[in-house]
Amino acid sequence: xxxxLARPAPPPALPPIARLARTLAGAGRRLxxxxxxxxxxxxxxxxxLAAVFAPWLAPYGxxxxxxxxAMQGPSWAHPMGTDSFGQDILAxxxxxxxxxxxxxxxxxALGLVAGVAVGLLAGLRGGRVEWALMxxxxxxxxxxxxxxxxxxxxxxxxxxxxxxxxxxLSFVGPFARTVRADVLQVKARPFIExxxxxxxxxxxxxxxxxxxxxxxxxxxxxxxxxxxxxLLASGLSFLGLGVVPxxxxxxxxxxxxxxxxxxAPWMSGMPGLALATLLVGLNLLAEGLSDTLDPRxxxxxx
Amino acid sequence: MNxxxxxxxxxxxxxxxxxxxxxxxxxxxxxLRRGRTAVLDRVSLTLHxxxxxxxxxxxxxxKSTLAYAVMGLVRPPEVALEGGLHVGDTDVVTAPExxxxxxxxxxxxMIFQDAAAALNPxxxxxxxxxxxxxxxxxxxxxxxxxxxxxxxxxxxxxxxAGRLCAFPHELSGGMQQRVMIAIALACEPQLLIADxxxxxxxxxxxxxxxxxxxERVRALGAAALFxxxxxxxxxxxxxxxxxxxxGQIMEEGPAHEVLNAPRHPYTRGLRASAVAFGAERLxxxxxxxxxLAAMPAGCRFAPRCPRSSVLCAQxxxxxxxxxxxxxxxxx
Amino acid sequence: xxxxGTVPTPNHRISTGTTATAVGVPLSVLxxxxxxxxxxxxxxAIAIGGxxxxxxYLGVVxxxxxxxxxxxxxxxxxxxxxxxxxxxxxxxxxxxxxLGAWYVGLIATVTRASLLEVLSQPYMAAARAxxxxxxxxxxxxxxxxxAMPLVTVIGLQLGGMLRGAVMTEVVFTLPxxxxxITSAVQxxxxxxxQAGIMITALLFITVNFAVxxxxxxxxxxxxxxxx
Numbered sequence: 001x002x003x004x005l006a007r008p009a010p011p012p013a014l015p016p017i018a019r020l021a022r023t024l025a026g027a028g029r030r031l032x033x034x035x036x037x038x039x040x041x042x043x044x045x046x047x048x049l050a051a052v053f054a055p056w057l058a059p060y061g062x063x064x065x066x067x068x069x070a071m072q073g074p075s076w077a078h079p080m081g082t083d084s085f086g087q088d089i090l091a092x093x094x095x096x097x098x099x100x101x102x103x104x105x106x107x108x109a110l111g112l113v114a115g116v117a118v119g120l121l122a123g124l125r126g127g128r129v130e131w132a133l134m135x136x137x138x139x140x141x142x143x144x145x146x147x148x149x150x151x152x153x154x155x156x157x158x159x160x161x162x163x164x165x166x167x168x169l170s171f172v173g174p175f176a177r178t179v180r181a182d183v184l185q186v187k188a189r190p191f192i193e194x195x196x197x198x199x200x201x202x203x204x205x206x207x208x209x210x211x212x213x214x215x216x217x218x219x220x221x222x223x224x225x226x227x228x229x230x231l232l233a234s235g236l237s238f239l240g241l242g243v244v245p246x247x248x249x250x251x252x253x254x255x256x257x258x259x260x261x262x263x264a265p266w267m268s269g270m271p272g273l274a275l276a277t278l279l280v281g282l283n284l285l286a287e288g289l290s291d292t293l294d295p296r297x298x299x300x301x302x
Numbered sequence: 303m304n305x306x307x308x309x310x311x312x313x314x315x316x317x318x319x320x321x322x323x324x325x326x327x328x329x330x331x332x333x334l335r336r337g338r339t340a341v342l343d344r345v346s347l348t349l350h351x352x353x354x355x356x357x358x359x360x361x362x363x364x365k366s367t368l369a370y371a372v373m374g375l376v377r378p379p380e381v382a383l384e385g386g387l388h389v390g391d392t393d394v395v396t397a398p399e400x401x402x403x404x405x406x407x408x409x410x411x412m413i414f415q416d417a418a419a420a421l422n423p424x425x426x427x428x429x430x431x432x433x434x435x436x437x438x439x440x441x442x443x444x445x446x447x448x449x450x451x452x453x454x455x456x457x458x459x460x461x462x463a464g465r466l467c468a469f470p471h472e473l474s475g476g477m478q479q480r481v482m483i484a485i486a487l488a489c490e491p492q493l494l495i496a497d498x499x500x501x502x503x504x505x506x507x508x509x510x511x512x513x514x515x516x517e518r519v520r521a522l523g524a525a526a527l528f529x530x531x532x533x534x535x536x537x538x539x540x541x542x543x544x545x546x547x548x549g550q551i552m553e554e555g556p557a558h559e560v561l562n563a564p565r566h567p568y569t570r571g572l573r574a575s576a577v578a579f580g581a582e583r584l585x586x587x588x589x590x591x592x593x594l595a596a597m598p599a600g601c602r603f604a605p606r607c608p609r610s611s612v613l614c615a616q617x618x619x620x621x622x623x624x625x626x627x628x629x630x631x632x633x
Numbered sequence: 634x635x636x637x638g639t640v641p642t643p644n645h646r647i648s649t650g651t652t653a654t655a656v657g658v659p660l661s662v663l664x665x666x667x668x669x670x671x672x673x674x675x676x677x678a679i680a681i682g683g684x685x686x687x688x689x690y691l692g693v694v695x696x697x698x699x700x701x702x703x704x705x706x707x708x709x710x711x712x713x714x715x716x717x718x719x720x721x722x723x724x725x726x727x728x729x730x731x732l733g734a735w736y737v738g739l740i741a742t743v744t745r746a747s748l749l750e751v752l753s754q755p756y757m758a759a760a761r762a763x764x765x766x767x768x769x770x771x772x773x774x775x776x777x778x779x780a781m782p783l784v785t786v787i788g789l790q791l792g793g794m795l796r797g798a799v800m801t802e803v804v805f806t807l808p809x810x811x812x813x814i815t816s817a818v819q820x821x822x823x824x825x826x827q828a829g830i831m832i833t834a835l836l837f838i839t840v841n842f843a844v845x846x847x848x849x850x851x852x853x854x855x856x857x858x859x860x
Binding site (some may be wrong): 370375403404405406407408411412414415417419420421422423424425426433436437438445469471482485 | 679714753755758759760761762763765766774777778853
Binding site for chain 1 (some may be wrong): 666681682685686687690693694696697701728739793795799800803804814816817818819821823825829830833834838
């Protein structure tokens, strides 16, 4: 009897926001011990800063042409050299970070919203709605992302906005499928049934109970998708199906430099290095994050 | 006096064979270190052919580590080994890997705790059995198959021929454990180590499996080392019992003496904490096992011991009470 | 438009796939078995690099290093390996290397992760307790259980391979399926684009289906009972 009274009272239930904050704080602590994620995070941060402060960091304008200085190697005046139009490569690389990061985040965000909407609808409604939606998603998933993006660009035309749209459309499929699977899993959990039995209105069940539990793995996946988005965007530009010249874009710069590889390797080399570094950083960050959040491998040294 | 007691014991065991003069397993002051901590601290055991020894201890005491060490599965450079560990006439500590590999499966056999996890999900029962038969006995084809069927029959599996093509997940827990026993005994080892063989099974099956194990072991005349945490089970299956706490042997002797009239404070505590029918209160041993990194010097049970004193900072000498060895300053 | 234009692509991809698997698997097995050794670190570096480096950039870099600077390999053109094996492979070497880098990275990551999990399983210790030699325990007992996740990833990555193939075909001017679709999009030949996409999708679905079929072969737990 005494033992029962001596047991401490259970901690008061916290509102979801506080709980989320606490989980994130705990994750933040564990994250600091993960070298992979820290290295990746540092790299990504570097690029974000470069992108944000590009106008101040760039010595010249990105489209400022100067034919007298064309095809110069790296020098004090032009730390990364110039291209065939005399544009400064460092400036274009910095501004290229802007377009790359912007396209990456925007396309993933759009695809995420659409994918979550479709997945939620399919998972929660079930029945014929789910069947129909999933067949559409299956159709979308039958095409490799690049091919589909290329097809969309053929229809929509070139330009950064269309690139974002095309990529977002290619991402709807994978997101929808994952969200639906997660929703099905969460739907079957007892606390959902309990909420319904207590008379909680359906809308509230979705918003307060289903969505938060589905959000976590989806956000992780979205993070990983950003590097894919940037890769695809650069690829499209490389193929001439992306942004319009003379927009500073790494893919475009690599394509332009390809013809001059023998004479001016820095034209492709510099933006390519930037692209590769950013992708490595994003991948490291994503891997480190998923290592931390996965209870089985969390804490193991990579 | 010891010799007389031994002979009396032998005579008392119905149908027991006389143990061979040289022990099957001889552990002498074995110390096993991971990093700086001694997971096993000067452990000594002896086991003769035809006899069974139960190694008792809590989780984390080092029982499984000792079992793996005897099989030679835990070796430098992952750990540092000091002392003597002899299986038959082979010194496990110094022997090269090839020598040990020949011993495993032939001279020594091991049964694991969770049969479901210890059987490879990709291989059938026949493939599991065929492996040691092929490697150590050179059996192939029909001869191999026949021997496999005979082995399955000997562990009490009905329709053994039909079971050969089954995968582990298609068998019940009891059957999986029987298959594991069959595999371990395939080449008729002289030393069998069973690491908690029935802990993962239903209570109703436990008794059957233990009985089967004992029967097979006695039929082979092999020595058996049972790693257990259940005192009652130990009293039923073992000739001798060794109590392990935090890597140190606390008490060792004939089963009925150690378990019915324990002398070491830890063994007494274990005995008292076993729930008696109709008991009103539980009698735990106060405190917890210290973490590996913070093991006390000397007797490791001292912090929790009701009889501890200043002396206990030194490793106690072993005191003999008849055939029972007790490592304590205050038995 | 001709279907002959699609042939180089499978050749390219087969050669890439085989080399990548042959290199990637043993490398990551070694890495997993000797954790935290320099092999492990090197394999991790290759895996990360291969995964992240965009194929088109790598292609350009390789052209610069091997074609321009060292003049060892050609930077463009295609000869069918069926008609002239040596020249054909010589032309495919750089593209295969480019595409393979990414593939090796992927294989290495998956193999290492799966193998690490498998190595800690009790049945591995049980196999050693039966006297099986170390190499057999890893390669026969261990890899069987790694096979399924590995095949899943290898098979399903056809999509990524197609993406990389398109890039490398453009970079190295190989007249393949990817090149065909790309030029068709650039010149707004919608019919060709449609056809190319349908072929791609068909390939994708076929491979996915084949991978699904092999699951039951690899993992007995997935087979229906009552054989």
